[in-house]
Amino acid sequence: MSEEARGVVAEVLAKGEVDGVLGLREDEGAVGPHYFRKGDDLDSLVLSPKYALPLVLRWFRLHSPDTRVGAVLRGCEERALVELSKRRQVDLEMIEVIGLACTAEEAKECGCVNGSPTNVMIGTPTEGLPERREFLALPDADDGARLDYWKAQYSKCIKCYGCKNVCPVCACEVCMMADHGWVRGGSLPPKFATFHLIKAYHMADRCIECRECEAACPVSIPLTEMYGRLLRDVERRFDYVTGADPEQRPPLLTTLMDEPILEEEEEGGG
Amino acid sequence: MEYKSVLTTCPYCGCGCNMFLQVIDGHLVGTLPSKTHEISRGSLCIKGWNSHEWVESPDRLRTPLIRGEDGELHPASWDEALDLIGSRLQAIIDDHGGDAVGLLSSARCTNEENYLMQKLARAVVGTNNIDHCARLCHASTVAGLAGTLGSGAMTNSTPDIPLADCILVTGSNTVEQHPLIGSRVILAKERGAKLIVVDPRETPLSTMADIWLHQRPGTDVAWLNAMMHVILREGLEDSEFIEARTEGFEEMRPVLDRYTPQVSEEITGIPAAELEAAARMYASADKGCILYSMGITQHTNGTDNVKSVANLALLTGNMGRKGTGVNPLRGQNNVQGACDMGALYNVFPGYQKVADEAARAKFDEAWGVTCSDVTGLTVVEMMHAAHDGKMKGMLILGENPMLSDPDINHVREALSTLDLLVVIDIFLSETAAMADIVLPAASWAEREGTFTATDRRVQRIRKAIEPVGESRPDWRIICDIAGRLGAEGFDFQSPVHIMEEVVTVTPQYGGIDYERLEEGGLQWPCPSPDHPGTPILHVDKFTRGLGLFSAVEHQEPNELPDDEYPMTLTTGRMMFHYHTGTQTRRTPALDQEVPTGYVELNPEDAKRLGVNDGQMVEVKSRRGKIHIPAEVTEKVQPGVVFIPFHFAECAANLLTNPALDPVAKIPEFKVCAVSVEPVKGGA
Numbered sequence: 001m002s003e004e005a006r007g008v009v010a011e012v013l014a015k016g017e018v019d020g021v022l023g024l025r026e027d028e029g030a031v032g033p034h035y036f037r038k039g040d041d042l043d044s045l046v047l048s049p050k051y052a053l054p055l056v057l058r059w060f061r062l063h064s065p066d067t068r069v070g071a072v073l074r075g076c077e078e079r080a081l082v083e084l085s086k087r088r089q090v091d092l093e094m095i096e097v098i099g100l101a102c103t104a105e106e107a108k109e110c111g112c113v114n115g116s117p118t119n120v121m122i123g124t125p126t127e128g129l130p131e132r133r134e135f136l137a138l139p140d141a142d143d144g145a146r147l148d149y150w151k152a153q154y155s156k157c158i159k160c161y162g163c164k165n166v167c168p169v170c171a172c173e174v175c176m177m178a179d180h181g182w183v184r185g186g187s188l189p190p191k192f193a194t195f196h197l198i199k200a201y202h203m204a205d206r207c208i209e210c211r212e213c214e215a216a217c218p219v220s221i222p223l224t225e226m227y228g229r230l231l232r233d234v235e236r237r238f239d240y241v242t243g244a245d246p247e248q249r250p251p252l253l254t255t256l257m258d259e260p261i262l263e264e265e266e267e268g269g270g
Numbered sequence: 271m272e273y274k275s276v277l278t279t280c281p282y283c284g285c286g287c288n289m290f291l292q293v294i295d296g297h298l299v300g301t302l303p304s305k306t307h308e309i310s311r312g313s314l315c316i317k318g319w320n321s322h323e324w325v326e327s328p329d330r331l332r333t334p335l336i337r338g339e340d341g342e343l344h345p346a347s348w349d350e351a352l353d354l355i356g357s358r359l360q361a362i363i364d365d366h367g368g369d370a371v372g373l374l375s376s377a378r379c380t381n382e383e384n385y386l387m388q389k390l391a392r393a394v395v396g397t398n399n400i401d402h403c404a405r406l407c408h409a410s411t412v413a414g415l416a417g418t419l420g421s422g423a424m425t426n427s428t429p430d431i432p433l434a435d436c437i438l439v440t441g442s443n444t445v446e447q448h449p450l451i452g453s454r455v456i457l458a459k460e461r462g463a464k465l466i467v468v469d470p471r472e473t474p475l476s477t478m479a480d481i482w483l484h485q486r487p488g489t490d491v492a493w494l495n496a497m498m499h500v501i502l503r504e505g506l507e508d509s510e511f512i513e514a515r516t517e518g519f520e521e522m523r524p525v526l527d528r529y530t531p532q533v534s535e536e537i538t539g540i541p542a543a544e545l546e547a548a549a550r551m552y553a554s555a556d557k558g559c560i561l562y563s564m565g566i567t568q569h570t571n572g573t574d575n576v577k578s579v580a581n582l583a584l585l586t587g588n589m590g591r592k593g594t595g596v597n598p599l600r601g602q603n604n605v606q607g608a609c610d611m612g613a614l615y616n617v618f619p620g621y622q623k624v625a626d627e628a629a630r631a632k633f634d635e636a637w638g639v640t641c642s643d644v645t646g647l648t649v650v651e652m653m654h655a656a657h658d659g660k661m662k663g664m665l666i667l668g669e670n671p672m673l674s675d676p677d678i679n680h681v682r683e684a685l686s687t688l689d690l691l692v693v694i695d696i697f698l699s700e701t702a703a704m705a706d707i708v709l710p711a712a713s714w715a716e717r718e719g720t721f722t723a724t725d726r727r728v729q730r731i732r733k734a735i736e737p738v739g740e741s742r743p744d745w746r747i748i749c750d751i752a753g754r755l756g757a758e759g760f761d762f763q764s765p766v767h768i769m770e771e772v773v774t775v776t777p778q779y780g781g782i783d784y785e786r787l788e789e790g791g792l793q794w795p796c797p798s799p800d801h802p803g804t805p806i807l808h809v810d811k812f813t814r815g816l817g818l819f820s821a822v823e824h825q826e827p828n829e830l831p832d833d834e835y836p837m838t839l840t841t842g843r844m845m846f847h848y849h850t851g852t853q854t855r856r857t858p859a860l861d862q863e864v865p866t867g868y869v870e871l872n873p874e875d876a877k878r879l880g881v882n883d884g885q886m887v888e889v890k891s892r893r894g895k896i897h898i899p900a901e902v903t904e905k906v907q908p909g910v911v912f913i914p915f916h917f918a919e920c921a922a923n924l925l926t927n928p929a930l931d932p933v934a935k936i937p938e939f940k941v942c943a944v945s946v947e948p949v950k951g952g953a
Contacts, residue, residue: 019271028277028730029789030306032290035273049305049312056273056292063294064271156456158449158474159845160315161859162303178862186846186864188446188474216303218313218453220460 001103005072005122006042008098012070013038018096021070022053022060035069047072047100047122052212054080054090054168061090070096076110076210078117079243080168083206086250089171101125110211114243133209133232136225153221154192162216163199163223169206176202196226204230205252208243271295276734277304279721280318281378281714282848284600285309285428285450286723286791287318291715291734298322298715298735308429308790309723315449316860317848322715324856325735329697331710332739343698343708348740348750351707355665356754358690358706359395362663363755368396369644372652372661375402375613376668377605379744380719380731381779382768384604384611385619386748386760387667391646393637394757398624398646399661402613403669404605405649406676409934410567411598412609414576416621418584419807420814423606425595426559427725427793427805432457433593436464436555438548440490440579441565441940445474446845448599448724451561464555466548468493468540469565470840471870471912472905481548484907487840488569488827488941489538494578495822496534497549498585499526506553508587515812516584518819525821537824553586557593563601564842568939570828572931577820584817590809600724602849603714607722610778610794615646620776636775637759648935649675650928656684663690665751667744668711672700673850673918676926676937677893694747697852700918711744712737719745719765720787726804727791728782827941828929831909835891835943837875838910839925842940847916854916867917868901871946875909876902879946886949889913891942894924897949911946915939 009021013036025034025044033051036042054077060069073081078097084090099117102110104126113133116125139145164170164177176182182194190196207227214223234240238251274293279286287310292300301322305312334351335343362370373395375387384402391400404412412422419425431437432454445452452475459465459478467479468490476482485493501507502523512519531542552558560583566575580596588594600606612619618641622629630641647655649671655661657680664685675681685691685704693705702708716737722728737743745765752760762768766784773779778794781801786792793803807813831838846863847854854860869889871881881887883902888895889911898913898920906912913922927942 020273022273030277030288030304032277032302032304032306033275033292035275051302051305055300055302056275059292059294059299060271060273063297063299067271069271155478156460158315158445158453158456159863160313160319160449162313162319165319166302178859180862185862186844188845215305215312218311218315218450219456 001123002046005047005100006045008121009036009045009070009072010042012096012098017068018070019067021072021098022056023072024048024051048106050074050210050212052166052168052210053077054084055166057081057095058084058089058171061094065091068094068096070098072098072100072122073117074100074102075112075114075116076208077168079114079208080210082243082246083169083208084171085246087171092246098122114209133228135228136222138225150226151192154196155189156219156221157189157196158218159188159190160218162218163213166212166216168210168212169208170202172202200226200230203227204234205240205250206242207231274734275302276732278715278731278734279603279729280314281321281603282317283448284602284606284724285448286603286721286725286727286729287314287450288729289314289318289321291322293734296735298325309450313450313453316846316863317854320857320859323858324853325713325715326738327856329856330738330741331696331698331708332741333710334740335708337706348742351709352750352754355692355707355751359663359665360755362689363395366662368642369399370660370662371395371397372399372647372655372664374649374652374664374666374669374671375400375608377403377602377608378668379608380604380765381607381611381722381728381772382719382765383667383744383748384608384613385768385772386745388612388619389637389759390748390752392618392633392641393639393759394752394755396642398615398642398644399652400613400646401615401649401652402608403602403649403674404609404614405936406568406674406939407564407601407605408567408598409936410572410576410931412614413934414573415580415596415598418577418580418818418820419596420812421807422609422621423807424597424600424725425589425807426592426597428454430592430805431455431559431561431597432461432463434458434463434555434557434559435593436466436552436558437561438466438468438552438558439475439561440468441567442561442563442599443469443473443475443842444561444599447563447601447843449845451599455561464551466551468548470907470910481544481551483540483544483548485538485540487838487910489824490566490569490575491571491578491822492529492534492537492824493540493545494582495526495529495824496531496545497552498582499529500531500546500549501553501585502526504550506550507585511587512585515589516817516819522581522819522821525823557591558583558586558588559594559597560588561597561599563599565940567598568936569941570929570931570938571825572936573933574822574825578822580817581819581822584819589817590806592806595806604721606724606726607720607728610722610776611772615648618775619772620778633775650930650935650937653681653684656688659687662688664688665692666701667694667748670699670701670850670852672704673915673921673923676923676928676939678921678924679894680928694744696741697856699850699852709747710739710741711747712741716741717743720769722794723791726793728779728787728794729791730784730787828938829927829941829943831943835945837944837946839889839891839922839942839944840910840912840940841915841922841926842912843916844914847914849916851916851918867898867914867920867922869898869946870903870906870912871900872906872908872910873902873904875946876900879948881946881948887946888949889925889944889946891925891927891944893927896920896924911944
C-alpha cells in the first residue's frame with residue numbers, strides 16, 4: 001500500500017496546489033511525521049504506525065496560516081480536522097486530505113466503527129465494520145465496583161498529560177486539567193474526580209476515537225472506554241456525531257438554553 | 271513554510287526516551303514521542319513532553335560574558351573571551367602547576383564533550399582534577415559494583431524489567447525520577463508481578479506495593495543483611511549459583527548470622543515479620559529484579575550499601591537473566607556516558623585506571639603526552655582545595671554546584687577565592703553568576719552527539735535548530751579552549767570525528783559508530799563493529815570473573831539528630847522539576863505545577879511544632895538555614911523531613927552535610943540533622 005501512497009502523493013505534489021504533503025517517513029530506524037515537498041524522494045514514505053497528524057496540522061495553521069498543505073489522513077484523523085475546524089483551529093480550505101483507508105486488520109485492532117475518510121485515495125475501505133462500538137465489560141456500577149475499577153485505573157496516572165498533549169482535538173487555550181482551582185499542582189497521582197473527569201467531560205462532544213491518548217499513556221489506562229461511553233451519551237441526547245458535519249455545532253460549546261436535551265421518551269427510554 | 275520532525279533523545283533523565291522535536295521555520299513548536307522506539311513506545315513524561323519549551327527562552331545566554339572592573343558581567347566577543355581564558359589558565363598552570371586547576375564536566379553533555387573535557391584536563395592542563403556530578407549520585411555504584419561484579423552499571427535493560435516476577439525497589443522514587451521505567455513497574459505490578467518498596471518516604475510505587483517497608487534513613491545495610499539472614503535461615507538461597515558463579519560467601523556468612531530480623535528492627539524500625547515476608551517474596555521469585563538509586567548511594571556508607579544490594583542478588587542467583595539483576599537507575603540523560611568517558615578523577619575512558627601504569631602508557635601514546643599519575647580531586651574535594659587556596663582556577667561545564675553540591679555556603683566561599691572561574695552553560699546559573707568568564711553553550715536541541723542511557727544504551731541526539739544567539743556547541747568550545755592553550759589533537763570538525771577517537775581508546779565502545787547508531791541505540795559493551803551490543807551483563811560469567819560477596823556491617827550516618835537539631839532531613843527530586851531547575855523552572859507547564867520548594871512534615875511533627883500546611887518554617891542545620899513553606903503530609907515519617915533540592919530560594923543544599931563516603935567520595939545528601947520551627951510572623 002505504501003507504493004500506492006507514493007504514487008498518489010507524487011501526483012498531488014506534481015499538481016502544485018499544495019506547498020507540501022504531511023505524511024509519515026521511515027528514517028534512521030524510526031517512523032515519524034514528515035513534510036514531503038515536490039521533487040523529494042518518496043521512497044521513505046510509509047503509512048504506519050499512526051501519528052496524531054491533525055496535531056501537526058494545527059501547528060502548521062498556528063505558525064503558517066497561509067500555507068495550503070496536503071496530508072495523508074485516516075478516517076479518524078479527518079474527523080479530527082472537522083472537530084478542530086469547528087473550534088477554529090484549522091481551516092479545512094487550506095488542507096487537502098489524501099484519504100487513507102485503514103486495512104481490515106487495522107480497523108479491527110482499533111475497534112473502529114466510523115470507517116474511512118470521505119475521499120479514499122489510498123487503500124480500499126473496509127466493509128462490514130461493526131455498527132456499534134464494543135465496550136469492555138466493566139464491573140457493575142450499582143455497588144461501587146465500577147467506581148473502584150476507574151479509581152484503580154486512574155491511580156496509575158503519572159500526570160504526563162500525554163493524553164492531552166497527543167489529542168488531535170484538544171485545543172483549549174487554557175487547559176482546565178492544569179487549573180489549580182480544580183486540580184492541585186504537583187500532586188501525584190492527580191485526583192481522578194477532577195483531573196481525569198475534566199478531560200473526559202471535554203472529550204464528550206469532540207472525541208473522534210482515534211485512540212492516540214491510549215497509545216500515549218505510559219500506564220495503559222483505557223481512556224477511550226470512558227470517552228466513548230460519554231460520546232454515546234452525547235450522541236443519544238443531542239443527536240450529535242463527532243467529526244461528521246463541519247456545520248454542526250458541538251452541543252457543549254453552546255448554551256443548553258438554545259439546544260435543549262432531547263426528551264428521554266423520544267429516545268425510547270435510553 | 272519549513273517543517274522538520276527531528277528524532278532525538280530526551281535531555282532529562284537516564285531512561286533515554288526518543289522523541290521528535292517539531293520545528294517550523296527554524297523554531298521549536300512541540301514534541302512528539304517516538305512510537306517506534308523501544309523505551310518511549312509513544313509515551314513521554316511531563317518533562318519530556320515539554321522539553322522544547324525552554325530552548326528558545328529569552329534568558330538563554332547569547333554571548334560570552336567577561337567580568338569587568340566594575341564587578342559586573344559584560345558581553346564580549348568569542349575571541350576576547352577565549353583569549354582571556356587561554357592566557358589566564360596558562361598563567362595558573364605556569365605558576366602553580368596543572369593540579370591548581372579543577373575541571374567539572376557534565377552529565378547533561380554528550381559523550382563526545384565529556385571525552386574532550388577529560389582529555390583537556392589530562393592531556394593539556396596536566397591534571398586528574400576532573401570530575402562531574404556522578405560523584406553526587408552514583409559514585410558509590412561505580413565503586414561498589416565494579417568491585418563486586420566488575421562493571422559499575424545497570425546489569426539489565428529497561429525493556430526487560432517488566433519480565434520480572436518480583437521487583438524490589440529501594441531508594442528510588444522510580445515513577446517521578448525515571449517515569450518510563452516507573453510506568454513499566456506499574457504495568458508489571460498490574461500484570462501480577464510482586465512489588466516490594468523499601469523507602470523511608472511514601473512514593474507513587476510504595477502506595478501500590480505488595481509490601482512497603484519504611485526504614486529509618488541511613489540504615490540500609492541492616493535491613494539488607496537481615497533479608498539475607500532470613501533467606502539463608504529458610505534455605506531460599508540459590509546454592510548452585512553461589513557455588514558456580516561467586517566467591518566470598520563463607521566470609522560473608524558470619525556477618526549475616528548476626529543480623530537477625532530483630533536486630534534489624536532495632537536499627538531500622540522495620541517490623542521483623544514484615545521484613546521476613548519481603549525476604550521470602552523476593553527470594554522465592556524465579557526472576558527477581560532490584561531497582562535502586564540515590565536512597566542507596568547518597569550515604570557516607572553508600573559503597574557498602576551498593577555492595578549489600580549486590581550481595582542480595584548474588585545470593586538468590588538473580589543475575590545474568592532477563593527480568594533480574596542489580597539495576598542502579600542513573601539520574602541524568604548522560605551520567606552513564608560521562609562516567610564511561612572518564613570524566614572521573616581516577617579513571618580514563620572505559621574505566622581504565624589512572625593508577626595503572628599500562629593504562630597511562632596507552633593514553634600517553636594515544637594523546638602524545640605524558641599523563642599525570644597524581645590522583646585527582648573529586649567534586650567536593652575540589653571545593654575544599656579552592657577554599658584552602660590550593661586550587662586557583664576552575665573550568666565548569668554545564669554544572670551548577672551553587673545549588674547541587676552539599677553545604678552551598680562553603681561552595682560559595684570556595685568559588686569566591688578562585689583566581690579564575692570559567693563557566694560554560696546555557697543559562698546564567700547561580701554558579702555562572704559568580705564566574706569571571708561565562709561562555710554560552712548551544713542546547714541539546716542545537717547540536718549533534720550521543721547520550722548513554724541508564725541501561726548502557728548509546729543513542730544519538732540531533733540538531734533541530736540553529737544555536738540561539740552566538741552560542742556554540744560545548745565540544746567546539748572545549749576544542750577552542752584547548753587550542754588557546756596551544757594543544758594539538760583537538761582539531762575535530764564534528765562529534766562524529768570525536769567518537770572515532772573515543773572508540774580507539776574505550777574498549778566498551780569499540781564497535782560504536784554514528785552509522786550504526788542511525789539504526790537505533792547500541793548497548794555497551796559493544797567491543798567491535800560486528801558486535802550486536804549487550805542488553806544483559808554477566809550472563810555466563812561476571813565481568814570480573816566470579817561475583818564477589820562482601821561482608822558489610824551497618825554504620826550510622828555521619829550526623830544524627832540531637833537536642834539542637836532533632837529531626838532528620840532527607841533530600842531528593844520530584845516529577846515536575848529537574849536538578850537545579852535551570853531548564854524546568856523556565857518551562858511554563860512545569861513551573862505552573864510546582865512553582866517553588868517545600869518541606870514535607872509529618873502531621874504529628876507539625877502539630878507538635880504548631881505548624882499549619884503552607885506555613886513558612888525555618889529549617890536549620892549546622893551549615894545553614896532556609897525559610898520554606900511546610901507541606902504537612904503523611905508521606906514522611908514522624909521525625910523525618912524531606913526537601914526537594916531544585917529551588918534556589920529555599921535551597922536544600924544550604925543544609926546538607928558534605929561528609930563523604932571514604933571510597934566513593936559521595937556526600938551524604940540523604941541524612942543530616944536539622945531543626946524546624948515556624949517563622950515568626952510567617953503566615
